[in-house]
Amino acid sequence: MTESTVADVAIVGAGPAGAAAAITLARAGRSVALLDKATFPRDKICGDGITTGALRILEDLGVRPDAVASWTPVDDIHVVSPSGRIATFPLPRHRGQFAAVMRRTDLDAAIVDLARKAGAEVHEDAEVTGATDEGTQVVLTLADGSTVTAGYVIAADGMWSPMRKLLGTAVPGYLGDWHAFRQYFHDVGPAARDLWVWFEPDLLPGYAWSFPLPDGGANVGFGIQRGAKIATKEMKALWPELLARPHIAEVLGPDAVADDRHQAWPIPARVGELALTAGRVLWVGDAAAVTDPMTGEGIGQALLTGQQAATAIIRSGAAPGAVRAGYEQAVARDLVPDHKMSLLLIRALKHRRGARSAIRVADLTPWTRRNFARWLFEDEPRAIAITPGRWHRKVLRRDGAYAPPSSS
Numbered sequence: 001m002t003e004s005t006v007a008d009v010a011i012v013g014a015g016p017a018g019a020a021a022a023i024t025l026a027r028a029g030r031s032v033a034l035l036d037k038a039t040f041p042r043d044k045i046c047g048d049g050i051t052t053g054a055l056r057i058l059e060d061l062g063v064r065p066d067a068v069a070s071w072t073p074v075d076d077i078h079v080v081s082p083s084g085r086i087a088t089f090p091l092p093r094h095r096g097q098f099a100a101v102m103r104r105t106d107l108d109a110a111i112v113d114l115a116r117k118a119g120a121e122v123h124e125d126a127e128v129t130g131a132t133d134e135g136t137q138v139v140l141t142l143a144d145g146s147t148v149t150a151g152y153v154i155a156a157d158g159m160w161s162p163m164r165k166l167l168g169t170a171v172p173g174y175l176g177d178w179h180a181f182r183q184y185f186h187d188v189g190p191a192a193r194d195l196w197v198w199f200e201p202d203l204l205p206g207y208a209w210s211f212p213l214p215d216g217g218a219n220v221g222f223g224i225q226r227g228a229k230i231a232t233k234e235m236k237a238l239w240p241e242l243l244a245r246p247h248i249a250e251v252l253g254p255d256a257v258a259d260d261r262h263q264a265w266p267i268p269a270r271v272g273e274l275a276l277t278a279g280r281v282l283w284v285g286d287a288a289a290v291t292d293p294m295t296g297e298g299i300g301q302a303l304l305t306g307q308q309a310a311t312a313i314i315r316s317g318a319a320p321g322a323v324r325a326g327y328e329q330a331v332a333r334d335l336v337p338d339h340k341m342s343l344l345l346i347r348a349l350k351h352r353r354g355a356r357s358a359i360r361v362a363d364l365t366p367w368t369r370r371n372f373a374r375w376l377f378e379d380e381p382r383a384i385a386i387t388p389g390r391w392h393r394k395v396l397r398r399d400g401a402y403a404p405p406s407s408s
Contacts, residue, residue, distance in 0.1 A: 007033040010150035017285025018156030019111035020306030026119040028314045034120045037127035044104035045265040048219045052098045053378040054300030055401035063402045067110045075098035076194045081354040082201045087363035089373035096403030099377045131166040133279040153281045161287040169275045173342040176266025182221030183262040189253020189306040192218045205349035240362045248383035269293035272336045282309040341383035
């Protein structure tokens with residue numbers, strides 16, 4: 001970087017949350033410095049599944065499927081109850097995409113490229129090591145000794161947010177609310193071309209998954225709630241035994257081969273409990289702990305909070321109090337109710353009987369199967385039933401993302 005950079009907004013972290021904020025701000029005419037300590041493309045440990053809500057935001061930002069090398073559409077979801085019952089939930093056909101899988105290496109690179117095209121100044125290999133909020137501006141110091149001065153900072157710097165540590169808003173000892181474990185496979189069997197979720201008795205309220213990728217690939221993993229039956233330190237030892245379970249091995253197929261080493265990561269899911277703002281700094285994505293506590297999905301929430309933070313800055317201009325209030329109100333309106341709803345649902349999923357009953361009810365009729373699939377993939381906010389302000393005429397009847405033009 002140059003010795004000193006000045007921008008309207010500096011964004012720390014160029015993952016989905018940071019890149020979405022950069023695109024939104026740049027298109028509104030703001031000067032943006034988008035910083036990331038990595039160079040792109042880079043891998044990000046993730047399940048790689050993309051919900052309907054996330055796909056709609058990606059479409060709104062301008063990301064196209066043909067820009068993401070590993071784009072894999074999903075049409076059917078197979079959910080296996082603790083008793084072994086398989087329920088298949090279909091997503092709508094010929095109305096756009098309601099679920100997809102794509103490697104984060106490819107997705108994140110595509111969004112960063114879009115931010116660059118939108119006019120954001122992207123700085124890779126730019127690690128933030130210092131931050132000072134001077135009241136009228138924030139000064140960031142980078143590892144190479146250069147500085148970035150901005151009117152606002154959006155911190156999209158992940159679960160271990162360096163900006164929280166630098167500004168004193170970190171929660172001591174916080175290790176995340178969930179922990180996930182994944183490995184890529186190739187040469188999987190034909191059954192693994194669909195998306196699978198296994199509610200294994202010993203993982204509840206967590207689950208195992210197999211998400212399809214191109215050319216016979218799959219993202220396979222499992223997630224557990226911190227403090228549940230299995231300790232996080234036991235996940236590595238459990239992995240081979242989990243893969244060997246007959247119903248999982250059958251889906252992966254006899255020729256499935258692990259591509260590389262397995263990886264684990266913590267998942268922060270406590271939106272509303274961590275500080276979202278401080279002075280002229282707004283936290284988004286994993287740094288704001290906005291992941292869904294029931295599914296572990298965080299990409300849609302990251303994209304949304306990135307947009308919300310950017311919008312708060314655009315609407316409120318140079319008034320820090322109004323910016324903070326605007327962003328906090330948006331998160332409280334759009335994410336906190338769904339978070340609370342998911343926490344309630346987790347109570348049922350903690351026990352075999354509750355998980356079996358939930359899947360049995362969802363599998364009762366074609367209507368329940370169809371709408372459960374859409375609800376699971378966040379076609380609408382999870383808590384829309386108890387938040388009338390978000391009701392609209394086409395609840396659970398909208399097209400997905402990238403829908404073909406109407407023939408009318």
